[in-house]
Amino acid sequence: MASERRTFAIISHPDAGKTTLTEKLLLTGGAIHLAGEVKARGQARRARSDWMKIEQQRGISVTSSVMTFERDGITFNLLDTPGHEDFSEDTYRTLTAVDSAIMVIDAAKGIEPQTRKLFEVCRLRSVPIITFVNKVDREGRDPFELIDEVADMLALDVSPMSWPIGMGGQFEGILDYATGHVARPEGGSREFLGKIDEDPAIPDDFAEQAELAREAYPDFDIDAYRGGDLTPVFFGSALKNFGVVQMIEAIANYAPPPRPQPTDDGEVQPGRDEVSGFIFKVQANMDPQHRDRIAFMRLVSGTFKRGMKLTPSGLGKPIAVHSPILFFAQDREIADTAEPGDIIGIPNHGTLRVGDSLSEKNDIRFTGLPNFAPEILRRVVLRDPTKTKQLRKALDDLSEEGVIQVFYPEIGAQWIIGVVGQLQLEVLISRLSAEYKVEAVLEAAPFATARWIKGDAAAMAEFESFNRPNLAKDRDGDLVFLAKSPWDVNYQQEKNPKLTFGATKER
Numbered sequence: 028m029a030s031e032r033r034t035f036a037i038i039s040h041p042d043a044g045k046t047t048l049t050e051k052l053l054l055t056g057g058a059i060h061l062a063g064e065v066k067a068r069g070q071a072r073r074a075r076s077d078w079m080k081i082e083q084q085r086g087i088s089v090t091s092s093v094m095t096f097e098r099d100g101i102t103f104n105l106l107d108t109p110g111h112e113d114f115s116e117d118t119y120r121t122l123t124a125v126d127s128a129i130m131v132i133d134a135a136k137g138i139e140p141q142t143r144k145l146f147e148v149c150r151l152r153s154v155p156i157i158t159f160v161n162k163v164d165r166e167g168r169d170p171f172e173l174i175d176e177v178a179d180m181l182a183l184d185v186s187p188m189s190w191p192i193g194m195g196g197q198f199e200g201i202l203d204y205a206t207g208h209v210a211r212p213e214g215g216s217r218e219f220l221g222k223i224d225e226d227p228a229i230p231d232d233f234a235e236q237a238e239l240a241r242e243a244y245p246d247f248d249i250d251a252y253r254g255g256d257l258t259p260v261f262f263g264s265a266l267k268n269f270g271v272v273q274m275i276e277a278i279a280n281y282a283p284p285p286r287p288q289p290t291d292d293g294e295v296q297p298g299r300d301e302v303s304g305f306i307f308k309v310q311a312n313m314d315p316q317h318r319d320r321i322a323f324m325r326l327v328s329g330t331f332k333r334g335m336k337l338t339p340s341g342l343g344k345p346i347a348v349h350s351p352i353l354f355f356a357q358d359r360e361i362a363d364t365a366e367p368g369d370i371i372g373i374p375n376h377g378t379l380r381v382g383d384s385l386s387e388k389n390d391i392r393f394t395g396l397p398n399f400a401p402e403i404l405r406r407v408v409l410r411d412p413t414k415t416k417q418l419r420k421a422l423d424d425l426s427e428e429g430v431i432q433v434f435y436p437e438i439g440a441q442w443i444i445g446v447v448g449q450l451q452l453e454v455l456i457s458r459l460s461a462e463y464k465v466e467a468v469l470e471a472a473p474f475a476t477a478r479w480i481k482g483d484a485a486a487m488a489e490f491e492s493f494n495r496p497n498l499a500k501d502r503d504g505d506l507v508f509l510a511k512s513p514w515d516v517n518y519q520q521e522k523n524p525k526l527t528f529g530a531t532k533e534r
């Protein structure tokens with residue numbers, strides 16, 4: 028049943044504790060039994076200097092992309108948002124496939140740049156956010172200051188659901204506002220092992236603080252939360268197991284079940300009989316011998332059954348989905364059925380592209396799967412200039428697949444590619460060579476970001492005539508402003524009020 032699904036992601040800045048919280052959620056949810064497994068993989072991932080080689084040996088590594096666990100009759104689908112060096116557009120796109128997110132912030136650091144970026148992507152689709160202030164077992168910033176920072180920087184209402192009784196050396200537990208109980212640390216490791224103090228004696232200054240916080244901030248309001256206007260804030264320690272169960276319960280009780288998804292023709296409800304979904308990510312096998320790809324589809328409506336025929340919007344003819352992959356915490360299994368909110372991995376040879384809609388009758392086109400403004404821009408330079416045609420084909424293919432974005436400048440012959448994560452550049456060079464036999468290098472480009480320009484035709488034409496050296500077309504032929512700095516974008520926006528400089532583009 029769709030109403031028993033919760034499909035969510037964790038957004039955070041590296042080192043805030045996403046891996047640790049993921050592991051604890053899976054342990055608590057019963058999905059993994061070996062403590063440290065996710066962690067171990069996270070570290071291996073971070074340590075790898077040679078990502079390609081590892082991926083090559085492994086073939087397609089997808090097991091950690093979607094993690095599933097069940098608790099009290101609810102199925103939780105946790106989608107991985109790759110960070111660190113593997114931060115990429117996929118990280119952003121994954122957020123288009125979830126119904127809610129947990130934002131983890133480090134109590135000593137507050138909102139950091141990557142958290143903020145990911146938050147902005149959530150905001151695009153009003154994805155509701157639960158905030159987890161992590162690491163209260165260590166010295167951190169004043170909780171009021173942290174909460175105010177969330178409110179101010181993200182322009183959200185905040186509603187504390189729990190309060191730390193001290194932090195670091197003074198840490199004595201977490202007060203749960205709903206029950207008035209305090210979860211206490213136990214033993215030498217000062218972990219939460221289940222000891223709940225139902226009649227807590229809280230030192231006066233902390234009791235006062237907690238009371239003040241409760242009065243100073245708005246009460247939790249589920250509609251405001253689901254509308255993306257308010258975030259409930261929980262304090263905890265992923266490492267010491269404080270607040271983890273509360274996270275699961277909050278997702279279960281407050282986070283929305285699978286949401287309807289927008290199309291040109293109105294919304295598709297999860298209750299619709301017809302099976303439909305959209306591809307939000309395509310993962311390629313790095314081994315050039317294997318052209319396999321896994322396309323990740325978020326199921327929007329209907330009950331999917333193995334072997335079912337679905338028509339991808341990009342292709343027009345149906346494909347039979349014989350060996351879909353449903354994801355479990357440590358294993359992949361062949362899925363027999365899947366419900367709205369579930370993610371299905373569909374093996375294919377490159378026919379499925381990011382942004383494709385799939386449906387039984389080929390009559391649904393989901394919208395709202397944007398391209399995101401690149402944050403790294405490079406010139407592509409061919410080693411063998413006779414391969415221009417092959418390069419163009421490759422760049423068009425790879426941009427359509429969502430590996431990179433490509434921009435064809437109005438002046439000059441050197442094409443520009445854009446990505447949001449460094450690793451995408453390595454993937455590009457490797458795939459150009461392996462799949463297209465094109466040897467290319469990347470050079471610095473004098474641009475910092477790109478914006479899609481929209482507005483009335485006259486204003487566009489005028490802007491174009493004055494700014495040709497900074498203009499390019501993307502692969503759909505849409506006009507793009509290549510900016511030297513974020514300041515440049517603001518400047519042009521102020522100077523050209525009739526135009527919009529979009530940081531995203533919907534397909």
Ligand code: G4P
Pocket residue numbers: 039040041042043044045046047048069161162163164165263264265266267
């Ligand atoms: P990430 O996935 O967001 O990058 O963060 P990760 O979970 O890997 O955590 C980053 C570091 O913060 C790790 O320490 C981890 O142990 C620590 N950490 C996570 N949650 C907590 C917490 O609640 N309290 C405290 N005190 N530390 C926490 P590390 O030194 O990088 O790794 P390790 O060698 O300790 O495993």
